[in-house]
Amino acid sequence: EAQVTQNPRYLITVTGKKLTVTCSQNMNHEYMSWYRQDPGLGLRQIYYSMNVEVTDKGDVPEGYKVSRKEKRNFPLILESPSPNQTSLYFCASSAFEGPNTEAFFGQGTRLTVV
């Protein structure tokens, strides 16, 4: 079954404690991206990757890092989380060039930073 898998689904952490949210897709997609979703603000793109070792900033990259060492994985790293990063996070992937094709989303990770 084609899918994008995120882990964990729920995470409560304390300010400043480094964390990683994993994302994996089994569709051999080139394009992967991370979003955060906040009430009234919609989905905002954090980082995206066109292929292995190719990443770029989205609209709200501050406080986040990503890496793309393998095609299937695209982890999101928060080096020093702060309460304003409390949000619902989604990973997505799509084939070829992202804008031309549909994006497949993961089930989401609800992060709370206290």
Next chain:
Amino acid sequence: SQKIEQNSEALNIQEGKTATLTCNYTNYSPAYLQWYRQDPGRGPVFLLLIRENEKEKRKERLKVTFDTTLKQSLFHITASQPADSATYLCALTADFNKFYFGSGTKLNVKP
């Protein structure tokens, strides 16, 4: 950056009627515009994509229009059903590789 506006107020309609949702965008016109459905606590699910040179696209009970002059897309669900109740997001691409999403419009279809 690109700005997308969707009606933040929920749309309440009766079963069997046509629901029409609006997506307006600013700045330059995108080459593609997409519509997604999102259920509470779930990731968005792709519905339709329309290109700038297409005026209209249909898929079963769904229809999307794209007016680059008005900078607007309309999303229609005909013969709506309670199962269509969800939040609908429009998304477009700008700067070639970046995605921008609207905040979505919640649709409530009452039996």
